[in-house]
Amino acid sequence: MANNMSSSLVFLSLLFLLFQRLLSNSEGDALIAFKNRVSDPGNNLGSWDPSLVTPCTWFHVTCDDNDVNVIRLDLGLFNLSGTLAPELGQLPYLQYLELFGNSLSGNIPQELGNLNSLISMDLYDNQLEGNIPASFGNLKSLKFLRVNDNKLAGIIPREVLDLNLQVFNYSNTNLRKPTVASNFESFPMESFANNKFGGKRD
Numbered sequence: 001m002a003n004n005m006s007s008s009l010v011f012l013s014l015l016f017l018l019f020q021r022l023l024s025n026s027e028g029d030a031l032i033a034f035k036n037r038v039s040d041p042g043n044n045l046g047s048w049d050p051s052l053v054t055p056c057t058w059f060h061v062t063c064d065d066n067d068v069n070v071i072r073l074d075l076g077l078f079n080l081s082g083t084l085a086p087e088l089g090q091l092p093y094l095q096y097l098e099l100f101g102n103s104l105s106g107n108i109p110q111e112l113g114n115l116n117s118l119i120s121m122d123l124y125d126n127q128l129e130g131n132i133p134a135s136f137g138n139l140k141s142l143k144f145l146r147v148n149d150n151k152l153a154g155i156i157p158r159e160v161l162d163l164n165l166q167v168f169n170y171s172n173t174n175l176r177k178p179t180v181a182s183n184f185e186s187f188p189m190e191s192f193a194n195n196k197f198g199g200k201r202d
Ligand SMILES: *[C@@H]1O[C@H](CO)[C@@H](O)[C@H](O)[C@H]1NC(C)=O
Pocket: 041, 042, 043, 044, 077, 078, 079
């Protein structure tokens, strides 16, 4: 009898967990974490209601054809200020992250390097600081990376430069490419004077 009871309890707990899982949505949670960190004076995120089962009906959020997974976030030019929530990295199907033309500040979270499906990341024209995280080297689908017009600074990580990007705009920032092998720079000029090119001179 006692045994029967405990197995029914186990069954009920599993059922409860299953319902919880169906009712909560990790992508919606990630977006609410983002919303909670920004100030949104125009109430552009007003339709982001965490009590809805999925975020697919929220404005400026686009899901795939099955209305299951978030594939686009279009939040450009919304007067948003605040910092970027690391939870944004928990959107594994996201292809377009459009946050340009706001007043977002702080660092770019390294967690954004988990966005495996990302094709385009537009962070330009904000107040972001620090460097581009080396974790961006994992963004193998990324084609467009625009971080121009921010307060970003430092030597761009090799991992980022090695990406196969079609567009990488970092103008109007203090980001710079690493200089070519520093050994080469300190190479004595005399070695050039004596090589075969030097010998051609009159
Ligand atoms: C952003 O702020 C400006 C000035 O306050 C306002 O005119 C504009 O409508 C706002 N844009 C949005 C999308 O909320």
